[in-house]
Amino acid sequence: MSIHARIAELGITLPEPAKPVASYVSYVRSGEQIFISGQLSNDANGGIKGTVGVDVTPEQAAEAARLCGVNLLAQINAAVDGDLDRVVRIVKLGGFVQAGPDFEAIPAVINGCSDLMVQVFGDAGKHSRSAVGVYKLPLGFAVEVDAVIEVK
Template sequence: MTDAIDTRLSNAGVVLPVAAAPAANYVPYVVFGSLLQTSGQLPIDGGKVAVTGKLGVDVTLDDGQAAARYCAINILAQAKAALGGDLTRIVRLLKLTVFVASSPDFTEQHKVANGASDFLVAILGDAGKHSRSAVGVTALPMDAAVEIEALFEIR
């Protein structure tokens, strides 16, 4: 399966970054039993927040979906770090919680979340099918447009 995941990442033109270190007093992930919980991941690309602002104000739906995809890439980077580099230990992505910085009248948080969901299913296959919450918030750290946390079942 690692070959399949690596092949899918390569075909998508994605090289997983080194997992980001925490920016405050927390850990980037926690493994407990057969579960792996990641801390919220921002749309970091090349060491900086790639998409800032609010949906419905100064960020388009397409840019919001791109931000969600960056978050998903960083989730996989954290999972890889947590699992000693072995993504084949992922049994299933159980849940994504997607936070979208948005104006009060923006109601397409679920469409923004599709940027992460579609990417993770494409990379993980059936193991990437998950439950999800998409929530609008007034602001996120470093003015990020999106932040996403994930819960995996692992072996």
């Protein structure tokens, strides 16, 4: 099954890739790797904003991380000219959670994105990662995730 077919089977419609909001590019290819800039928990409805553990529940935060994953898929799709079957492996995800002072379940939040990568790419979606709680994220979004992808 093609990756696009798998995405459709999961009920996902890829959005237009987000444009950079500052002085950077959405992705950079270096050799067989693509470095995807951080994708926020944004969607057509405005996304999920707020502080996890304060005004965003852990469940909402995991959904926010999944939104980041969908946005990563859109950027990856753009980087490989629409041929997601060129993805060899999701190498690494870097997850950032706008966390309240008592919220410690950062890895569980980022599982929302990690699990999506495995659902879409199977074993090639298994990756290394970091999961970090931060004071603030751009534009008030709850979660941001960046990625390193190996392609052929």
